[in-house]
Amino acid sequence: MTVARDACWGPAQVHALAVREAFEAITASGFLVTLEEPDLPLHAPEGESKDLARRRKQEGDLSVWRGDPYLLLPEASQLVDVCVSIREDLGFSMLYDLAGCDLSADAANLQIVYGFLNLSRKQRLVLLTEVAKDQLHLPSVAKVFPAADWHEREASEMYGLIFDGHPDPRALLLPEDWEGFPLRKDYVFPEEYGGIPWA
Amino acid sequence: MGLTPSFAQAPGSEVEVAVPTQDCSINMGPQHPATHGVMRLLLKADGEVLTGAQAHLGYLHRCAEKIGENVDWTQYLPYTDRYDYLSAMNNNLGYSLAVEKLMGLEVPERAQWMRVLLAELNRIASHLFAVGTYGLDLGAFTPLFYTLREREEILDLFQEICGARLTCTFIRPGGLFNDAPEGWLEKVESFLCRFEERWKEYDALLLRNKIFIERTAGIGTLSGNDAVTWGVTGPLLRASGVDWDLRRDQPYLVYDQLDFEVPLGVGRQGEVGDCWDRTEVRMSEMLASLSMIRQCLDKMPDGAIQHPDAGPVLRPAPGRAYVGVENPRGELGHWLVSDGTKHPVRVRMRSPSFCNLSVVEHLLPGAMLGDAAAILGSIDIVVGETDR
Structure with missing residues (x-):
């Protein structure tokens, strides 16, 4: 398969096609996912890019967005089965990234993003799922993709997520006794740690 | 017990x-x-x-991702220098491309060629350090001084173009900080001529050295299949025989207009994917980068180096974008979320060293204690990047 070059930051159209194909295949297997696609053009129209976002914000239109299309999996409990399907049926053999995301302190949910890479077809696929902040449990995919092991440990200490079935759920980057989840938007910076003042 | x-x-x-x-x-x-x-x-x-x-891990953890949420889009750029402090240009490039994707900006053509040139120059500097210190890990002191000699020349070139040797902050959203000063491209050209000869010295000193081969061949073998499942990228993945290079397979900037080879590990001294193969892939990549820089020098057009829409304060359109670039250590990915204001909502950085290092817990069991340093060194991590 030849790679189409459509922008200086990479083959975005190829990825868009891959996500649409994957959406059809995963839906056909009986999983409930939705396809989310950007509704702003990839390239800014001439002379419009600089203040585009600001203008749209003033007009109260925040629903439009630019960037990569992705799949939204509303039921996080299906995660392991969907990942097996993505790996076995669709051939995305590498999990290149897994990260949490907290959009705002008021948001009810945390988002978790999974990035998959298909080396033979040169495609990427992004899967996003949500977990309520008062629930925080979701299944670990470390058994399907060993690469998820460290990423899940990191997401767990940064967002307080609990990955059920993780083989080694210790803290990775933070000390074991660190309090709070630093990447949450409502995180309060500590005054001191172990007797060492902040400044 | x-x-x-x-x-x-x-x-x-x-x-x-x-x-x-x-x-x-x-x-x-x-x-x-x-x-x-x-x-x-x-x-x-x-x-x-x-x-x-x-x-x-975590001794160098600074929570760069949280810092990213508290500064604005342009202010975050210097922090990207400090993840992998041996390849600052490549880090700047990865972040800038992701911001530009959110903004829908395509940088001017000269800036694209200059970016490729700088990224490849930094790749050579990074690989020189990786190969030299790997010799040091194994007890070979001399090769490091040879490789540092050429690395210094590259850092001098960086100092001339941007004032800094390691933390460049030179490639930025919208283009470059500055155009190359008068005569700088000629200096790059003359460095390349010297480098080609000197590359043979490291090859003879380290790669073909009998002791080095004995210490690395057949040690720490990582199969291609395992490399893919553990999310390993870059020279490590290619040394395991997996033909994957973002510069060729998902080209960004002008890489699709360049003609270059992607070196793979073939197990010439031991097995495919052993420590020797990883060193050889890095050595061969230096020559590939050299040829890419030559092509950049030949084909570089004149023109602007900064997009007029990218000012000091950026407000990318709301959205989420991922851009992965081929860093000296593997795929550096930036996954950015914007809400249209001047502060990022989320700056996720997928660091190649972090993912490559995760395989060490799988590689070391079964190896000899004396080979632990050889295996860890061959992964070529930068702790600033694993811990962020």
């Missing part, structure tokens, strides 16, 4: 002697020269054979 009997055969005899050994835990680091930074490996050994390994 368990006494596990293992069987050693006395030389020249056919009598098997049961030698009871005792499991012991060995701390490698946090201050160990082979960890290239502050990192601790907890090794479990049964005699000379490793039975387990556990990595303890």
Whole structure:
């Protein structure tokens, strides 16, 4: 398969096609996912890019967005089965990234993003799922993709997520006794740690 | 604590002697020269054979991703220099491309060629340091001084173009900070001519050195399949025989207009994916980068180096974008979320060293204790990047 070059930051159209194909295949297997696609053009129209976002914000239109299309999996409990399907049926053999995301302190949910890479077809696929902040449990995919092991440990200490079935759920980057989840938007910076003042 | 009997055969005899050994835990680091930074490996050994390994990270953790949410889009750029401080240009490039994707900006053509030139120059500098220090890990002191000599020349070139040697902040959203000063491109050209000759010296000193081959061939073998499942990228993945290079397979900037080879590990001295193959891939990549820089010098057009829409304060359109670029250590990905204001909502950085290092807990068990430094060194981590 030849790679189409459509922008200086990479083959975005190829990825868009891959996500649409994957959406059809995963839906056909009986999983409930939705396809989310950007509704702003990839390239800014001439002379419009600089203040585009600001203008749209003033007009109260925040629903439009630019960037990569992705799949939204509303039921996080299906995660392991969907990942097996993505790996076995669709051939995305590498999990290149897994990260949490907290959009705002008021948001009810945390988002978790999974990035998959298909080396033979040169495609990427992004899967996003949500977990309520008062629930925080979701299944670990470390058994399907060993690469998820460290990423899940990191997401767990940064967002307080609990990955059920993780083989080694210790803290990775933070000390074991660190309090709070630093990447949450409502995180309060500590005054001191172990007797060492902040400044 | 368990006494596990293992069987050693006395030389020249056919009598098997049961030698009871005792499991012991060995701390490698946090201050160990082979960890290239502050990192601790907890090794479990049964005699000379490793039975387990556990990595303890976080000694250099600064929570760069949280910092990203508290500064604006342009202010975050200097922090990207400091993840992988051996390849600042490549980090700047990865972040800038992701911001530009959110903004829908395509940078001017001269800036694209200059970016490729700088990224490849930085790749050579990074690989020189990686190969040199790897020799040092194995007890070969001399090659490091040879490789540092050329790395200094590249850093001098960086100093001339941007004022900094390591933390460049030169490639920025919208283009470049500045155009190359008068005569700079000619200096690059003359460096390339010298470098080609000197590359042969490291090849003879290190790669073809009998002791080096004995220490690395057949050691720490990582199969292509395992490399993919553990999310390994970059020279490590290619040394395991997996033909994957973002510059060719998902081209960004002007890489699709360049003609270059992607070196793979073939197991010339031992097995495919051993420590020797990783070093050889890095060595060959230097020559590939050299040819890319030559092509950039030939084809670089004149023109602007900064997009007029990218000012000091950026407000990318609301959205989420991921851009992965091929760094010297593998795929550096930036996953950015914008809400249209001047502060990022989320700056996720997928660091190649972090993902490559995660395979160490899988590679070390079964290896000899004396090879631990050889295996860890061949992964070529930068702890600033694993810990962020």
